[in-house]
Amino acid sequence: MAALPDLYERMFFIRRFEETLLDLFAQGKLVGTTHTYIGQEANAVGILDHLEPERDVVFSNHRCHGHYLAFTDDAFGLLSEVMGKATGVCGGKGGSQHLCRGNFYSNGVLGSIVPVATGIALAEKVKGTGALSTVFLGDGTLGQGVTYESLNISSLWSLPVLFVVENNHYAQSTPVELELAGSIAARAAAFGIETAELDTTDVEEVHDAAGRAVARVRETGRPFFLVLDTYRFSPHSKGDDNRDPAEIEERRGRDPLAVAGPRLDASEREAVEQACERRLAEVVEAAEAAPAAAPEAA
Numbered sequence: 001m002a003a004l005p006d007l008y009e010r011m012f013f014i015r016r017f018e019e020t021l022l023d024l025f026a027q028g029k030l031v032g033t034t035h036t037y038i039g040q041e042a043n044a045v046g047i048l049d050h051l052e053p054e055r056d057v058v059f060s061n062h063r064c065h066g067h068y069l070a071f072t073d074d075a076f077g078l079l080s081e082v083m084g085k086a087t088g089v090c091g092g093k094g095g096s097q098h099l100c101r102g103n104f105y106s107n108g109v110l111g112s113i114v115p116v117a118t119g120i121a122l123a124e125k126v127k128g129t130g131a132l133s134t135v136f137l138g139d140g141t142l143g144q145g146v147t148y149e150s151l152n153i154s155s156l157w158s159l160p161v162l163f164v165v166e167n168n169h170y171a172q173s174t175p176v177e178l179e180l181a182g183s184i185a186a187r188a189a190a191f192g193i194e195t196a197e198l199d200t201t202d203v204e205e206v207h208d209a210a211g212r213a214v215a216r217v218r219e220t221g222r223p224f225f226l227v228l229d230t231y232r233f234s235p236h237s238k239g240d241d242n243r244d245p246a247e248i249e250e251r252r253g254r255d256p257l258a259v260a261g262p263r264l265d266a267s268e269r270e271a272v273e274q275a276c277e278r279r280l281a282e283v284v285e286a287a288e289a290a291p292a293a294a295p296e297a298a
Contacts, residue, residue, distance in 0.1 A: 002049050005268060007203045008260045011041035013276045014066045015257060017075060018234070020280060021065070021082065025238055029288070031084030032095040037066030039201075039233040042256035043136075043166055044070040046206030047226075050214040051134060057103045057120050059113040059135040063232075064099060064106035067136055071104050075283045085290040092293030111137070111144030114163075118150040121159040125221070132217050134162040139180055140171025142187060154223040155191040161223040162213055163188065170243070172236045188225030199229040201256040 002010075018036040025034055037044065044066040051058065053071060060067040068078055074089060081088030082096045089101045097108030107113050117135035124131040141147055142165070154161045165184055169176045185195040194216060198209050206228065213224045231251045234241075252258070261269055 002207075004204060004260060004263060005272060007045050007049070007207065008257070008264060008269070009272045009276060010045045010070060011203060011256055011260065012273055013075070013280065014041045014044065014069050016276055016280050017069060017079070017283075018065060020284060021079075022234065022238065024083070024284075030082050030096075031092070032082070033237055034065075034082060034096040035063045035237050036234045037063055037232070039251070039255065040166055040168060040230045041066055042201050042203035042206045042260075043164070043228050043230055046203045047134070047162075047164060047210040047214075049207060050211050051132065053103060055103070055129060056132045056134065057117070057124070058105070059117040059120075059133070060099075060104070060106035061110070061113060061136060061138065061141070062097045062106075062108040063138070064097060064136075068099055068101075068104060068106065072101055074101060075280070076286055077101065079283055079287040080290050083287055083290075084293050085287060086293045087287070087290040088293065111141045111146050113137070114141065114144070114147050114150045118154050118159060118161055121154065121161040121223075122157060125157075125159060130218070132160050132162060132214065134164060136164045136166060138171065139165065139167040139169065139176050139184065140174075141165075142180060142184065143171070148187070148191075151188055151191045151193060151223070151225075155193050158220075158222045160217050160221050162217050163193075163223060163225045165225070165227045166230050167227060168230050168232045170232075170236070173240060173242055184227050185225065188223075193223050193225050194220075195225040195227065197227040197229075201230065201254045202259050203256055204260070 018038045021034055024030050048070040058071050077089035084092040099106045117133045121133035171179050185197045188195050213226045217224050
């Protein structure tokens, strides 16, 4: 499992990748929309470090870039995809929200991935692979009935699913207090599913909690429901943000990079960040130079 310098490097690269995407979008270089993961990096990095890309399956949503990079490390394929290039992970036809590579899948339709992840868990159980199915959902997805059908089936049939709720406190622009009643964790507990709730942006704490959750699913073959209190600093999409700037600024005190970075030696941190910047510059240059996807290839 990764040490702090490695965890920090992955978080920093995701952050800079996402910030670069917003810059490229402003320059008109992206095709379609994009929803960035800025502020939530500790979740993807802390959880996906415990999974086996060749065996385990991951399902993500419209805010999928951080999950994709943490699981595949395929920055060129992702950037090419959102730029509509033939070298993209889906040939430039899936865009920002619909990715498919190996055991990673994402879909922008709210809640749609939850039953699919549950079905894949059933398939892996029947095949006896020992694989884990992990699905990332937000607080807004808890308004979808299919989520509860999936929780019910996964518990009833003892399926190896790790449900990860990234509660960033907003369903697009609606505060969680106005769209969600009661306890998030209690929703899964009602189905007899083991739960854990974490109010932290510390990647090491997330990593430890995720390790315990993954181990429980592997050990019991049953679902686990992990709720992470988090926050996105960027708008829901590109500029649709009516939150109070003071609220965002207050939350920056819990920035996962600001929490983890000071624990590194200053020279080590600088070296990590410079290496990420060099890599990102190379990825951008290569993606910009790549051929555009041909319409007839769709």
